[in-house]
Amino acid sequence: xxxxxxxxxxxxxxxxxxxxxxxxxxxxxxxxxxxxxxxxxxxxxxxxxxxxxxxxxxxxxxxxxxxxxxxxxxxxxxxxxxxxxxxxxxxxxxxxxxxxxxxxxxxxxxxxxxxxxxxxxxxxxxxxxxxxxxxxxxxxxxxxx
Numbered sequence: 001x002x003x004x005x006x007x008x009x010x011x012x013x014x015x016x017x018x019x020x021x022x023x024x025x026x027x028x029x030x031x032x033x034x035x036x037x038x039x040x041x042x043x044x045x046x047x048x049x050x051x052x053x054x055x056x057x058x059x060x061x062x063x064x065x066x067x068x069x070x071x072x073x074x075x076x077x078x079x080x081x082x083x084x085x086x087x088x089x090x091x092x093x094x095x096x097x098x099x100x101x102x103x104x105x106x107x108x109x110x111x112x113x114x115x116x117x118x119x120x121x122x123x124x125x126x127x128x129x130x131x132x133x134x135x136x137x138x139x140x141x142x143x144x145x
Contacts, residue, residue, distance in 0.1 A: 028097045028100045028105050028107075029095045029097060029107075031105060031132060031139050032095055032097070032105060032107045032109065032130055032132060033092055033095060035063055035132060035139065035140070035141045036092060036109065036111075036130070036141075036144075037092075038059065038063050039060070039063060039064065039072075039141060039144070040087060040090055042056050042059045042060060042063075043056070043060075043072065043075075043076075044086065044087045046076060046080065047079060047080065047082075047084055047086065048086055049081065053076060053077075053080070056076055057073055057076060060072050060073055060076070061073075062140075063140055063141060064140055064141045064142070065133055065135055065140040065141070065142050066133075066142045066143075067142075068141055068142055068143060068144055069140075069141075083118055085115040085116065085117050085122075086115060086116045087113060087114070087115055087116075088114045088115060088116050088121065089113075089114040090111055090112065090113050090114065091111065091112045092109060092110070092111055093110040093111060093112055093125065094108075094109065094110040095107055095108075095109050096108045096109070102134065103133065103134045104131065104132065104133055104134065105130075105131070105132040105139060106129070106130065106131050106132075107129075107130045107132075108127065108128070108129055108130070109127070109128050109130055110125060110126070110127050110128075111125065111126055111128065112124075112125045113125070113126065128144055128145060129143060129144075129145060130143060130144055131143035
């Protein structure tokens with residue numbers, strides 16, 4: 001009888017561990033997905049004129065850090081009302097979490113872009129390496145290349 005209880009207890013512990021691991025992986029993927037979506041939509045909305053500069057800069061400061069934030073803030077001033085390609089649609093095809101800890105999430109992602117260019121519409125896919133760093137209670141994009 002004791003052996004049966006031990007087996008049941010071990011199975012319950014294993015089930016809890018697997019559930020925790022899958023839940024953590026899912027939340028890491030959601031963090032990455034949400035940050036990429038918010039960054040892309042913010043920059044695209046600013047470049048097409050439907051978002052004001054200060055509002056776009058505020059969102060970028062909230063979701064990014066380090067060199068990526070500085071580059072995007074610089075690009076906000078550089079490319080406003082220029083002939084930069086406009087994103088019509090994008091889809092995160094794959095998110096592969098390569099490293100995850102309490103302080104950092106690293107991922108390889110694959111995105112399909114549908115853009116409007118000066119010469120018409122174009123579609124392409126790219127791989128990116130993403131690093132998200134925890135600042136305070138939230139993660140921020142630190143690398144997107």
